[in-house]
Amino acid sequence: MTKEFSEWFLHSNNNESKFQELMTKSIQLINEEAKALQKPYSGWTREQLEKGINEIIQIPKEATDANTVFEEVQERIVRNSLWVSHPAAMAHLHCPPLIPSMAAEVMINALNQSMDSWDQSPAATYVEKRMIELFSDLIGYTDTGEGVFTSGGTQSNYMGMLLARNKVCQTRFQVNVQTEGLPSEAKKLRILCSEAAHFTVQQSAAQLGLGMNTVVQVEMNDRHELCVKDAKKKICALKSEGLIPFMVVATAGTTDFGSIDSLKEIGELSEAEELWFHVDAAYGGALLLSHQYRSLIDSIDQADSITIDFHKLYYQTVSCGAFFVKDRENFKQIAYYADYLNPEEEEPDVINLVEKSVQTTKRFDALKLFMTLKLMGTDTFGRMVDSTIQLAQDTAQMIQDDPDFELLNHPQLNAIVFRYLPRSLECEADISRINQQIQQRLYQEGTLIAAKTKYKGRAYMKFTMLNPLNHLEAMKVHLNQIKEKGKEIEREGQ
Structure with missing residues (x-):
C-alpha cells in the first residue's frame, strides 16, 4: 500500500522523478509567461475570470495528467493574474519579488x-x-x-x-x-x-x-x-x-x-x-x-x-x-x-x-x-532602493511641470499621488469621475496598473514605484497614456 503513495512524498524511493517533474514544469511555466509578458494584466473581465476559473475547478476522483493540469493553470490562472513584477504594475505596496527569495521558498x-x-x-x-x-x-x-x-x-x-x-x-x-x-x-x-x-x-x-x-x-x-x-x-x-x-x-x-x-x-x-x-x-x-x-x-x-x-x-x-x-x-x-x-x-x-x-x-x-x-550584498540592495526613490522624485518633478497634471506630494519614499486635470472641466465632481475612469480603463486594458485614492473628497491616482527596473522614459510613456485616456473620456462626454 505504501508504494501507492510513495511518489507523492519526499524521502521515498520513487520521489525524485515526481519532484523533478513538477518543479521543472513550474519553472518552465513561469519562464514562458515571463518572457512573453507584454503587460501586467491580461484584461479579462470579472465575468470572464469567474467563468474561466469555474470551468477548471472540478476536483476529480482519479488523478489528472500533469500536462493537463499545468496547461489549465497556465492558461486560466497564471496568464490572468496580476504580474506585480512587471514595471507597469504600480498600484499597491506589492513588490516584484527577488529571485533569491523565490529560491528560498x-x-x-x-x-x-x-x-x-x-x-x-x-x-x-x-x-x-x-x-x-x-x-x-x-x-x-x-x-x-x-x-x-x-x-x-x-x-x-x-x-x-x-x-x-x-x-x-x-x-x-x-x-x-x-x-x-x-x-x-x-x-x-x-x-x-x-x-x-x-x-x-x-x-x-x-x-x-x-x-x-x-x-x-x-x-x-x-x-x-x-x-x-x-x-x-x-x-x-x-x-x-x-x-x-x-x-x-x-x-x-x-x-x-x-x-x-x-x-x-x-x-x-x-x-x-x-x-x-x-x-x-x-x-x-x-x-x-x-x-x-x-x-x-x-x-x-x-x-x-x-x-x-x-x-x-x-x-x-x-x-x-x-x-x-x-x-x-x-x-x-x-x-x-x-x-x-x-x-x-x-x-x-x-x-x-x-x-x-x-x-x-x-x-x-x-x-x-x-x-x-x-x-x-547590502551595498547593491541599498543602491537598488535608492534608485527607486530617485526615480519617484524625478517623476514627481515631471508631473509638477506638466499643466495637464496636479501633483499632491513630493515623495520621501517612492509613492506619488497626482491627478489628471481636464482642461474642459472645472467641476470637482467631474474631474474626480474622469480620474477614476482613467484608472479603471487602463487597468482593464492591462497596460498600466495605477492605484486610486481620495484626498479631501477628491479622487487621485497613485504610483507606488517599487520596481527598480523602471526608468524615466517608461514613466513618460505612462503619463502620456494617462493624458490620452483622459482626453478620450473628455471627448466622449462632449
Whole structure:
C-alpha cells in the first residue's frame, strides 16, 4: 500500500522523478509567461475570470495528467493574474519579488517546518534569531532589543498595541490582562496616530477590546506627516477630560504618500508624556540599508516597538515581516507555556519562538531574507532602493511641470499621488469621475496598473514605484497614456 503513495512524498524511493517533474514544469511555466509578458494584466473581465476559473475547478476522483493540469493553470490562472513584477504594475505596496527569495521558498516549502518551538525547527530557529539580531543592530537597539518574524504589518502593528495595552494596564491599574482581563478603567485609554496612519491601528484597537473610538487622530502637516504641535494639544485635551493617553503610533512610510513622521520629535514627546512609542515602518523600514536616505529614520531607535515588512521594499515574497521591541522584557506580556510545546521548566538555553509571538504555526521566512542579502550584498540592495526613490522624485518633478497634471506630494519614499486635470472641466465632481475612469480603463486594458485614492473628497491616482527596473522614459510613456485616456473620456462626454 505504501508504494501507492510513495511518489507523492519526499524521502521515498520513487520521489525524485515526481519532484523533478513538477518543479521543472513550474519553472518552465513561469519562464514562458515571463518572457512573453507584454503587460501586467491580461484584461479579462470579472465575468470572464469567474467563468474561466469555474470551468477548471472540478476536483476529480482519479488523478489528472500533469500536462493537463499545468496547461489549465497556465492558461486560466497564471496568464490572468496580476504580474506585480512587471514595471507597469504600480498600484499597491506589492513588490516584484527577488529571485533569491523565490529560491528560498522552495526550501521553506519542502522543509515545511513550524517556527513555534525549537524541536520543530532546530537550525531555522537560530537563523531567525540571528537575522533579528542583525536588524536590531541596524535599528540601533542595544543588547536588550529583541524581535520575531511575523506575517506582515497587520500582525506586527497588532503586537505593538497588544504589548502597550498590557503594559499600561499592569503599571497604571496593577492588572495582569492575560489572567484577569481588561479592567473597567481601560475605557479611559487613548491612542494617538496621524490621519494617514494605517487602518490597522483602528482595527487592532477594536480587536483588543479597546474600541476604535480609543484611537485619536492627529492632524497632518503640509508634508502629510503627523503634526506634533497638534498631538501635544490633543494630549492636553485628553488629560483635561480625565482620559489616559498611553500610546502614540508614528508612521515611517504612509500608504498613500510614503510620508515619514518626525520620529525624533515624536520620540521626545513620548518620553516626556510617558507614552509607548510604536513606529509602523512596514514600508519605510528598508531605509535601514539605504545609502542616501537612512537619515530619514535616524531616530527610529527611540521607539519601544517597530513594524517592518520585508515583503514591501525589501522585495521578499509574501509573506515576510518582523516585529521589534527595544526591551525584550516586554514580550513577557504575551508569553504562554504549554507542556506539549514549550514547558516552563524547559532548559534555559532552548529557544521557543512561540513565547514572543501571537502565532503558533509560523513559517521559516527568515531564510528568504538571509539568502537575499547573502547573495546580493547590502551595498547593491541599498543602491537598488535608492534608485527607486530617485526615480519617484524625478517623476514627481515631471508631473509638477506638466499643466495637464496636479501633483499632491513630493515623495520621501517612492509613492506619488497626482491627478489628471481636464482642461474642459472645472467641476470637482467631474474631474474626480474622469480620474477614476482613467484608472479603471487602463487597468482593464492591462497596460498600466495605477492605484486610486481620495484626498479631501477628491479622487487621485497613485504610483507606488517599487520596481527598480523602471526608468524615466517608461514613466513618460505612462503619463502620456494617462493624458490620452483622459482626453478620450473628455471627448466622449462632449
